[in-house]
Amino acid sequence: MNSRSFSRHARQVLTVANGQPIGAGSDPSIARSWLRCLEDYHLDPALAQAPAVLEHAHVQQGRQRLGQVLEIAGTEMHSLHQQLSGAGHAVLLTDAQGIILNCLTAPTEQRIFERAGLWLGADWSEAREGTNGIGTCLVERQPLTIHQDEHFRGRHTGLTCSSSPVFDPQGDLLAVLDVSSARTDVSRQSQFHTMALVNLSAKVIERCYFLRQFEHLWLLRFHVQAESVGLFSEGLLAIDGDGRIQAVNQGALNLIGAPRSGLLGQSVERFFACRLDDLLARAAPQGSAVWPLTTHQGRAMFASLR
Incomplete structure (x- = not known):
């Protein structure tokens, strides 16, 4: 981008500070982010310097800290890259501070994305780089x-x-999964499909991480549709030997209709019309059998117990 284009873009950004909308159909989160960049971070939209990159030792520490997440995400990132036909896309995973810990690109395109600042250890937090997919996702x-x-x-x-x-x-927040393209012919409408794939992959990573974290506890999986038990939209409850809920995923919160604070530490019997002994008697090593389970409000579910 030449200096004239930088100036034009900077003027467009500054109009938001004066209450002007970005454009028809724009996501409101973008205007909120631009205002944060101007008012909270005091960033310059015309600044041309590349993103800051952490030293190798700090990147390795971050990778070790999220080792299990990176292991789980690796397979999903490769699958996502293949689904997007690979060419023209970088698939990235960052930590909760916006530091890139894994970057998957076609070997012939690696230099393109590195020139754009997308490489291991780069800091893409909103406070450093302004409105961007990774940093703004972390804030929003x-x-x-x-x-x-x-x-x-x-x-x-x-x-x-x-x-x-x-x-x-x-x-x-544990991480951010991102797909970036440096192609100029990418329309916003074309990203609907990409966004759906990225969101699905993120949910798969969340679910696999949950299962891995609570291998030592009883795991109740449930959904209003029997065929959805075992899929990414299912509810997950990790339960100790006394029937107390130790962890819950977002799917379970949605299905039960209660906040996280209202479930953690509570007995599973408080929410489902089933005695704990009867529930545990249905458990199987793989939790593959699905059976009816009803909430105290009378909502019919289907469940399995590992």
């Missing part, structure tokens, strides 16, 4: 796409990024 805590000129910094307007948060079993 929701899946989103940042398309070209929607980026805060003029330097990043050649990128289109679709990102989804990955949450841990406590509901805290």
Whole structure:
């Protein structure tokens, strides 16, 4: 992007500070992010410097800290890259601070994405790089796409990024999964499919991480549809030997209709019309058998217990 384009983009960004909308159909989270960049972080949209990169030792520490997540995500990232036909896309995983810990690209395109600042150890937090898929996803805590000129910094307007948060079993941000493209012919509409795939992959990573974290506990899986038990949309409850709920995923919160604080530490009998002994008697090593289970409000579910 030349200096004239930088200036034009900077003027567009500054109009938001004066209350002007970005454009018809724009995601409201982008305007919120631009305002944060101007008012909270005091960033310059015309600044052309590349993202900061952590030293190798710090990157390795981050990778060790999220070792299990990276292991789980690796397979899903390769699958996602293949589903997107590979060419023109980088698949990234960052930690909860926006530091890139894994980057998957076609070997012939690695230099393209490195020039864009997408490499191991790069800090893509919103406070450092302004509005971008990774950093803004971390702040907004929701899946989103940042398309070209929607980026805060003029330097990043050649990128289109679709990102989804990955949450841990406590509901805290664990990582961000991102797909970035440096192609200029990428439309925002074309990202609907990409965003759906990224969001699904993030949910798969969340679910696998939950299962791995609580291998030592009883695991109740449930859904209103029998065929959905075992899929990413299922509810998951990790239960100790006394029947107390130790962890819960977002699917379970949605299905039961209670906040996380209202479930943790409570007996599973409080929510389901089934005695604990009868529930545990249905358990199987793989939890493959599915059977009816009703809530105290009379809502019919289907469940399995590992």
